[in-house]
Amino acid sequence: MKFCSQCGHSVTSRVPQGDNRPRYVCDHCRTVHYQNPNIVAGTLPVWENKVLLCKRAIEPRYGTWTLPAGFMELGETMEQAAMRESREEACANVEIDDIYTLISLPHVDQVYVMYRAQLLDLDFQPGEESLEVRLFSEAEIPWQELAFRTIQYTLEKYFADRRHGRFPVYTHTIRANNRAPQEEPEE
Amino acid sequence: MKFCSQCGHSVTSRVPQGDNRPRYVCDHCRTVHYQNPNIVAGTLPVWENKVLLCKRAIEPRYGTWTLPAGFMELGETMEQAAMRESREEACANVEIDDIYTLISLPHVDQVYVMYRAQLLDLDFQPGEESLEVRLFSEAEIPWQELAFRTIQYTLEKYFADRRHGRFPVYTHTIRANNRAPQEEPEE
Numbered sequence: 001m002k003f004c005s006q007c008g009h010s011v012t013s014r015v016p017q018g019d020n021r022p023r024y025v026c027d028h029c030r031t032v033h034y035q036n037p038n039i040v041a042g043t044l045p046v047w048e049n050k051v052l053l054c055k056r057a058i059e060p061r062y063g064t065w066t067l068p069a070g071f072m073e074l075g076e077t078m079e080q081a082a083m084r085e086s087r088e089e090a091c092a093n094v095e096i097d098d099i100y101t102l103i104s105l106p107h108v109d110q111v112y113v114m115y116r117a118q119l120l121d122l123d124f125q126p127g128e129e130s131l132e133v134r135l136f137s138e139a140e141i142p143w144q145e146l147a148f149r150t151i152q153y154t155l156e157k158y159f160a161d162r163r164h165g166r167f168p169v170y171t172h173t174i175r176a177n178n179r180a181p182q183e184e185p186e187e
Numbered sequence: 188m189k190f191c192s193q194c195g196h197s198v199t200s201r202v203p204q205g206d207n208r209p210r211y212v213c214d215h216c217r218t219v220h221y222q223n224p225n226i227v228a229g230t231l232p233v234w235e236n237k238v239l240l241c242k243r244a245i246e247p248r249y250g251t252w253t254l255p256a257g258f259m260e261l262g263e264t265m266e267q268a269a270m271r272e273s274r275e276e277a278c279a280n281v282e283i284d285d286i287y288t289l290i291s292l293p294h295v296d297q298v299y300v301m302y303r304a305q306l307l308d309l310d311f312q313p314g315e316e317s318l319e320v321r322l323f324s325e326a327e328i329p330w331q332e333l334a335f336r337t338i339q340y341t342l343e344k345y346f347a348d349r350r351h352g353r354f355p356v357y358t359h360t361i362r363a364n365n366r367a368p369q370e371e372p373e374e
Contacts, residue, residue, distance in 0.1 A: 001192045005220070008190035008197075018315065020275075021260065024192075033192070036225045037259050039298060072224050073208065077291035077360045078298060088207075099289065099358050102300075104264035111226060111265060113289075128205065169356040171286050173264045 006031045037109040040150075041081035042069020043117040044158055045094045050135035051155065052119055054089045056147055057131045066147035067114065067154065068092065082115045090133040093120040099169055101154045107176035112150045116158070116167060149174050193218045224296040227337075228268035229256020230304040231345055232281045237322035238342065239306055241276045243334055244318045253334035254301065254341065255279065269302045277320045280307040286356055288341045294363035299337040303345070303354060336361050 004011050004026035011024040016032050024033040044067055045052040053065045068089040072081035079096050086092045094117040103112040126133050136142070138159045146152045153172060161167045191198050191213035198211040203219050211220040231254055232239040240252045255276040259268040266283050273279045281304040290299040313320050323329070325346045333339045340359060348354045 003190055003192050003195035005188045005190050005192045005198075008195050010195075011192075034258065035261055037261060037263070038223045039226060071221065072298075074222055074224060074296045075293050076224070077293050078289065078358065079291070079360075080293075099356060102265065102286065102289075104266070106262050106264050106267075109261045111259075169286060171265065173266075 001033060001035075004029060004031055005033065035109075037106075037111055039072040039078065039081070040069050040110050040112045041072045041078050041085060041115075042067050042112070043082045043086045043092075043094050043096070043115050044100060044154055045086060045090070045092055045117045045119040047119040047122070047135055050137050051141070051158070052090060052092060052124060052133065053136055053141075054126070054130040055132040056129065057126070058129050061147040063131065064145050064147040065142050066151050069112065069114065069151075072113075078113050079115065082113070082117070086117065087127070089127045089130050090124045091127055092124040092133070094118060095120055098167065100167060101150075101157060102169070102171045103150050103153065104171075104173045105150070105175075106173070112154075114150070114154045188220060188222075191216060191218055192220070222296075224293075224298055226259040226265065226268070227256050227297050227299045228259045228265050228272060228302075229254050229299070230269045230273045230279075230281050230283070230302050231287065231341055232273060232277070232279055232304045232306040234306040234309070234322055237324050238328070238345070239277060239279060239311060239320065240323055240328075241313070241317040242319040243316065244313070245316045248334040250318065251332050251334040252329050253338050256299065256301065256338075259300075265300050266302065269300070269304070273304065274314070276314045276317050277311045278314055279311040279320070281305060282307055285354065287354060288337075288344060289356070289358045290337050290340065291358075291360045292337070292362075293360070299341075301337070301341045 001024045007029040009028035011026050013022045068086040070085040086094045097116040100116045101114045124133050188211045194216040196215035198213050200209045202209050255273040257272040273281045284303040287303045288301045311320050
């Protein structure tokens with residue numbers, strides 16, 4: 001951020017009075033520009049014993065497989081965002097079961113919120129951001145070609161939990177490592 | 188948003204190519220400015236049979252009672268944000284138990300994420316944003332003077348769940364009504 005989005009003058013980075021961390025501040029119109037993490041909402045769509053994955057048609061991680069997920073938009077609930085992303089990326093009609101994984105990614109300022117969901121019919125097909133959409137049994141999951149560690153974590157928990165039929169809610173943190181580019185913003 | 192924060196030129200609101208909703212777009216430097224909901228993270232700090240509340244020293248809802256909570260900052264995990272807010276607002280040392288309520292507020296573009304927590308000692312005191320901090324038994328909770336419906340919802344669930352000792356995770360939506368000003372940004 002270099003310029004004030006309210007008045008167009010230059011901003012400076014400093015700690016405003018009464019605050020305790022640097023913000024972009026406009027000394028012309030006095031606006032303080034806060035920056036905050038973003039929510040990525042998505043689903044784990046289930047049909048019988050299979051899970052729906054999308055092959056990414058966009059960067060980052062073009063050509064790898066992911067669960068339908070993307071940035072929550074203004075005016076939405078988390079569930080609406082998760083269902084919209086399922087429609088947009090996989091043309092999938094899903095019904096939300098319950099919240100499942102909440103994953104903080106502090107190095108990219110994102111929080112993933114993934115819901116378990118029922119696929120309501122087989123009328124799915126690739127949306128604009130997908131090359132291919134298909135159902136995978138556990139044995140078929142392309143573990144080496146998954147797009148993000150958030151997706152791997154969610155799928156691992158799901159298949160482990162499915163053995164005993166209980167699905168608790170998981171909160172988890174994934175930090176930067178040499179695979180960090182995988183968690184770059186998806187939008 | 189009126190000006191591009193990258194180059195200072197005027198922005199216009201329109202649907203970018205390949206997108207499906209209006210964004211602020213800079214036709215000079217081509218930056219698309221996405222806007223997304225914010226996460227408010229906080230705790231429900233418990234000491235024996237009592238809960239810690241803070242009396243707000245800031246608007247909105249000056250003088251009403253709340254659980255310690257505030258906007259998640261860049262570089263944090265959700266748990267770190269919840270613990271930091273507990274320190275800042277109540278000088279409270281807490282240990283996170285588990286995630287408890289996730290509440291979408293689509294009319295103000297916020298998501299509340301509240302954790303059950305143990306208060307580790309009684310060395311709490313009002314932080315800069317609080318007039319007073321104290322422990323309340325269930326019978327003492329000032330239900331008519333709570334700051335936000337998110338706080339009321341979280342406390343109601345907690346006292347109901349405490350009777351049988353099970354604390355599931357709740358996802359919930361609170362929409363605008365004639366009390367909507369209660370959910371204005373806290374920062």
